[in-house]
Amino acid sequence: MTVIKYNKLIRDLIPQIIEKSNKKAITSIANDDAEYIAFLNNKLEEELDEYKTSGDIEELADIQEVIDSLVRARGLSADDFEALCLKKHEERGGFEGRIILIEVIE
Numbered sequence: 001m002t003v004i005k006y007n008k009l010i011r012d013l014i015p016q017i018i019e020k021s022n023k024k025a026i027t028s029i030a031n032d033d034a035e036y037i038a039f040l041n042n043k044l045e046e047e048l049d050e051y052k053t054s055g056d057i058e059e060l061a062d063i064q065e066v067i068d069s070l071v072r073a074r075g076l077s078a079d080d081f082e083a084l085c086l087k088k089h090e091e092r093g094g095f096e097g098r099i100i101l102i103e104v105i106e
Contacts, residue, residue, distance in 0.1 A: 008046065009039040011065075033073060040070050 009030075018025040030036035044066045051059035071081045 009036075009043045037070065037073050040066055040073060044070070 010027075015025040015027055030039055044063065047059055047062040047066055050056075051063060068078070071078065076084075
């Protein structure tokens with residue numbers, strides 16, 4: 001019997017997927033919002049690293065799922081977060097211009 005330790009946040013259906021492959025998933029639930037947010041932050045780093053390594057567009061979907069979960073965990077609705085994104089875009093712009101800042105001379 002091989003035991004692989006993960007201690008990381010997983011998507012809700014992963015335990016069932018593991019069980020269907022004749023393996024046993026040992027899980028727990030985050031105790032409170034602080035622990036949940038900490039695991040989400042770790043998951044965000046994990047997914048970002050996976051995207052940077054693979055360049056796979058599906059990793060962006062995972063990143064977006066983590067971001068959506070973080071937004072909800074921090075008490076914002078999707079609409080409130082979208083409004084925040086739009087406000088920031090209006091005030092500072094987006095990245096469509098592909099502008100690279102080389103240096104600032106003071």
